[in-house]
Amino acid sequence: MIKLQTKVKVLCFAGLGEAIGKCVEIPVDSEISVSELRERLISTYPEHERSIRSCMIAVNHEYVTQETAIKTGDQIALIPPVSGG
């Protein structure tokens, strides 16, 4: 459970990291799920919405369901798919 006004650190991979920063902090004011965090990121970086939507979100090096609650100290990673070949 995240307490009021805590911040979640999000590691951004690949081109997204170059665009918005390799590690960004998102303030949250209550418990937040993975899908809510994605929406929060989109509202913070609206110009990168399409890129953020394409990402996989991992918590503590693990892919989790969209409903998973994020806890204080969790390591969050936002990973866009790599397309080229």
Add this chain to the structure above:
Amino acid sequence: MLENLLRIYDKGKTFMSVDMTRYSRQILFSPIGTAGQEKLQKSRVAIVGLGALGTALANHMARAGVGYLRLIDRDFVEASNLQRQMLYDEADAEAQLPKATAAADKLRAINSSVTLDPHVTDLTWRNAEELLTGVDLILDGTDNFDVRYLINDISVKHSVPWVYGGAVSARGMTFTIRPGITPCLRCLFPHPPAPGVSETCDTAGVIGPIVQVVAAYQATEAFKLLVGATDHLETRLRHFELWMNHDTAMEVSGHRREDCPACVERRFEYLDPEDKQAKEVSLCGRETVQITPPDPDQIDLDHLEKRLQTVAKVERNPFMLRVQLDAHRLVIFPDGRILVQGTSEIPLAKSIVARYIGV
């Protein structure tokens, strides 16, 4: 060791027709051994896309003695491929050979015992079921998510494992998909990136080593699957950043997406699309539009060649018909696919095709 090899020679015609000494070091690697080598030689693998990843994968599979390789690619060799697409040389680029054909020629010289089945074609919902079944494994050498989702649909529908791989810039990613056991690609990435969102090799560039890293992981996973060493398969999605000295892995086992359209709901949206009309794609960074007409196999290159000779400079080889117009060039393949070179504008490309081809 020698006795072992001689024993293999005596085991049966299909297996002993090959000079086994060439595989001796691979057989010495105990997780493969003689039993694994025999499995590799009886295996059938489809490789989709023969660019940088695909040629590296095909090289590993052929040298390892995988018995049958189906090679699928729609493109032809260009000079800008030679920096990283390891099976091609300057002569291939000069002759603009189809990649599937050029790759098969090189692989035949590397290992003549492998059955090579090249297909110069665009993999679409029309032909995917035919081209991606009858194999034990599909390897991803493609460069876009539409075709990866198509591979994923086939994999789930027909229970064929596949190994996703992507490489761009100095970054790469790979993940092994076993339908019904692991999450599928659409569990992890439900929707393709919107057009223009993903970096491509034509926009962000790419260096050769990342291709080899990703292909090495994919090829090793392929060996494990083909010899049945499933306990040792990687259950994590791997991500590499070679230039920034960073790599990471995400555990994904056990997390199939509850509402995954492919592997949970078994709706195969890429294999059975709602819109079955002609499809056009602008090939990013290449000033080329590819058009697949509604009935591509109805195209008659002989007829077109004759008709267009009167209005344009026309070149013909067994693999394509090239039509040089004022500012554009049409490349028409026997499977009906048309490349419009010199524009990235789909409407203009369609108009040119309509004027010269009549579709």
